Amino acid sequence: MTAAITATGITKRYGPVEALRGVDLEVAQGEVLALLGPNGAGKTTFAEILEGFRQPIVLQSAGFFEALTPREITAHFASFYPTPLDVDSVVEMVGLKEKRDARCKNLSGGQKRRVDLALGIVGNPELIFLDEPTTGLDPQGRRQIWEVVRNFTALGKTVLLTTLLPG
Secondary structure, three states, X not given: OOEEEEEEEXXXXXXXXXXXXXXXXXXXXXXEXXXXXXXXXXXXXHHHHHHOOOOOOOOOOOHHHOOOOHHHHHHHHHOOOOOOOOHHHHHHHOOOHHXXXXXXXXXXXXXXXXXXXXXXXXXXXOEEEEEOOOOXXXXXXXXXXXXXXXHHHHOOOEEEEEEEOOO
């Protein structure tokens, strides 16, 4: 298989603190890789280096789009891409089929996180980075996120995610 991610000798220091030391990694196309570790282990730093910048790639919240519905905002973002995924399929994939026509301002926090995920995948990327995607979600929401990851890789996409170790 073709490598979707190749990293060799990644090192990062914050003053005297060495956050990463000589990290090597190769992830094949269509695979899921989870970086597990406690807070401060360097997971997000490593992911941000691979992304090429230090900011999150998915919005923290839909924010000023609160007057729109999940379907409307997802369709709006889909219009930015040459070959987006089907909007209704994405809304269903993230578990918002029943809420597709509700105003975002009326969604729960977990449902808003699902809208954020929809915005991150609607552009049909080959590679997606998910930094602690289940934070703040209830058990049903967490299961839905893992289902999205499975569906996404079934399409031949590559997923790199970070998550905290349980405990």
